[in-house]
Amino acid sequence: MASTTAPSRNGPAGRRSTPPPPPRSARASAWRSRLHRWDTKGTPYALVAPFFLVFAAFGLFPLLYTGWLSFHRVSLYNVDRAEWVGLRNYADLFTGQVSHYFWNALLNTFTLGVLSTVPQLLMALGLAHLLNYRLRARGFLRTALLAPYATSVAAATLVFALIFSPEGGMANWVLGLFGAGPVHWEAGRWSSQFAISVIVTWRWTGYNALIFLAAMQAVPRELYEAAALDGANRWKQFLHVTIPALRPTILFTVIVSTIGATQLFGEPYLFGGQSGHQGGTDHQYETLGILMYDQGFHSSMLGRASAVAWIMFGLLLLIGLVNALITRRLRASQ
Amino acid sequence: MSRPTVQRARLRSAVLASAAATLALVLTGCSSSDSGSASADGKITLTVGTFGTFGYKEAGLYDAYMKQHPGITIKENPTTVEGNYWTALQTRLSGGGLDDVQALEVGRISLATSEDLADAFADLSDAPGVEKKNYLPWKWDQATTADGRTIGLGTDVGPMAICYRQDLFKAAGLPSDPESVGRLWAGDWAKFVETGKRYQAKAPKGTFFMDSATGLFNAVVSSSPVQYYKDGELAYKDSPSVKTAWDLAVKAVQGKTSQGLKMFDTPWQTAFSKSTFATTVCPSWQQANIQQFSGPANKGKWNIAQPPAAGNWGGSFLAVPASGKHVEEARKLVAWLTAPEQQAKVFQKVGNIPANQAAYELPGVVDYKNPYIGPGAATGRIFSTAAQAIKPAEIGPHAQDLAGAFGTGVQLMEQNGKSPEEAWNATVREVDSTLQ
DSSP: OOOSSOOGGGOSSSGGGSOOOOOOOHHHHHHHHHHHHHHHHHHHHHHHHHHHHHHIIIIIHHHHHHHHHTTEEEBGGGTTOEEEOTTHHHHHHHTSTTHHHHHHHHHHHHHHHHHHHHHHHHHHHHHHHHHTSOOTTHHHHHHHHTHHHHSOHHHHHHHHHHHTOTTTOHHHHHHHHTTOOOOOTTTSHHHHHHHHHHHHHHHHHHHHHHHHHHHHHTSOHHHHHHHHHTTOOHHHHIIIIIHHHHHHHHHHHHHHHHHHHHTOOHHHHHHTGGGGGGTSTTOTTOOHHHHHHIIIIISOBHHHHHHHHHHHHHHHHHHHHHHHHHHHHHHHHO | OOHHHHHHHHHHHHHHHHHHHHHHHHHHHHSOOOOSOOOTTSOEEEEEEEESOOOTTTTTHHHHHHHHOTTEEEEEEEESOHHHHHHHHHHHHHHSOOOSEEEEEHHHHHHHTSHHHHTTBOOOTTSTTOOGGGBOHHHHHHTBOTTSOBOEEEOEEOBEEEEEEHHHHHHTTOOOSHHHHHHHTTTOHHHHHHHHHHHHHTOOTTOEEESOHHHHHHHHHHTSSOOSEETTEEOGGGOHHHHHHHHHHHHHHHTTOBOOOOTTSHHHHHHHHHTOEEEEEEETTHHHHHHHHHOGGGTTTEEEEOOSSOOBOOOEEEEOBTTOSOHHHHHHHHHHHTSHHHHHHHHHHHOOEESBGGGGGSTTTTTOOOSSSSTTSOHHHHHHHHHHHOOOOOOOTTHHHHHHHHHHHHHHHHTTOOOHHHHHHHHHHHHHHHOO
16 A cells, blocks of 8 residues: 655655646636645545544434433334333332342442453463463464454353353363362352353453553563562562553553443343343343343333433443543552 | 645545445445345245244245245244344334234234234235134134234144153153053142152152243143233232242242253253153143254153143244235235145144144144154144143233243242242232333
């Protein structure tokens, strides 16, 4: 592809060095210069337009429409017939009929988020640290890290559902070797959440490890050498050189993982099989995402589902805000 | 011209192209995609939306119809789980993109014939070739609206029997031929649960009497004239059948006679091949599952017996959305697919009992024997007798959701170790929060 920057040998802007066009008529040249002005002013907007048009159609409009729906009682198969109910849907969720399920889902989203995000990031840090050393087949190992991330949620979840199956599942077989179990993984609150967080962790650890690895490679070698001269072993180097240098990267992955955890849907939904739509028989692993789906598409109450969607949106804004505050703190302290 | 100018020209056309592409994307994204459009040579495509196993493809019916009507191509859009299918159907009812023919489960038919939805479907009572007297009368009435439009033609019904493992019964010291097994629980579901206790006392290690108490619960409710609704009102809290079914399910769970599996889930499917339970409630459509999941190794080990009471579990309809492009052709196709000859073919192929009672008189239906399940058992007679003995029950608009909620309620006891009271309260809360 041709380079987009003008060749510098012809002068700073390139264009100026071209011979002026033969003067045909003053009007034509005025027209051309106006065209040129539009070009320089308009082209950047035209170039970014696709994103904003698509965003407006598939991001902004649904967002506002969902907000509007959340103030109505509206059924999935009769969207044209919406009845204004004000804040009823929100009240239902916080204190009313479905509050039991809402608070349960909020708590589950939080516990599932912690259960999957924390081990995921710790393991990713460790893996990245190991891969940062000179190892045989380092290139292969780095590529292999991305394999789980490239697997579809559906495929991964179905395989893990088999592993955690009460009928001949591998997890119970392994437990049996140690004389423990069998555990009915899907039925228990903690066992099911553990199983789901294993799926999430498995899929995302490699991805985060690669991000950490990239950041680690930017840490100047001299820092490690100096630390080694001061007698710091590898663990101390990791603690006192790597971690501080990686702080912004860690913060970034924490935020991205938190957002991912807040929106968790596919893994618990597929893990539950027949009762996936409500996050398990006892709603034991129902997340906000699943609650939204269940209300909207299973009970066909679009208004209530929209209210859940907006609450999730609010939560994400809150997370973003906290992130901004911490980042500013960090920057100020440096 | 110098290079930068060329670049700009190229850039400009790239911008135009990308803007055009975006616009096209936005426009097509907003309009619904065409289904079943006619091509230039007058050929049309009819799409058929189904769930589970309707057996039309297996019985070669689409091919036969396309041969008779060279201008028509039929395409089936199958879904495995009815819940997912219904969700998608509801979404498309308001958003567009329906198939020319849509299957409806019996638990949804009351909602489909209600004022809210009935207008979305075409009247099939006068479709060419339809003869009302052929269909089971209660099945016909279920799909007929208050103002007399019939929006669905019955494909099959779900008369129940009990399928049981002959070898496991023998090993547990119970009688094992169909006649004596049927006598063990004749006339009363409570006797079925009692038999479970007898079985469990001497059961081969690691086996259970039944697959899931949810199946038992559904069977008891399904064989009662009053189920979840009475006189158009939701009546599950004081419906005698719901109470009986719940109490029996509690008994089965507490007696540990049920393996506690979620029906249709993967572990349930695996359990068939591992031979860990001895009975399963057997609506006619269940035969296909038993054969598929038990596998060739268990051929001839299953047998089939009369149920404690006649009842109907499941069975579907074919409907034609009024908004379709080829409503007339779709009506003809539905009338043909549900005619006696075609239903008989489907029955012989996948075991769905015809809703068209004229089909029972055709050879190969009443005298049908399933080579996999109980070779020698009078499968066709058991099911067609059961089908004609079914007493019509009132099916309310949310029957399917209620059955789902109660099934989950039973699982709360089986899988999650909840007490009967906790499970009942959770079920009531679930129902109340789901049905506005």
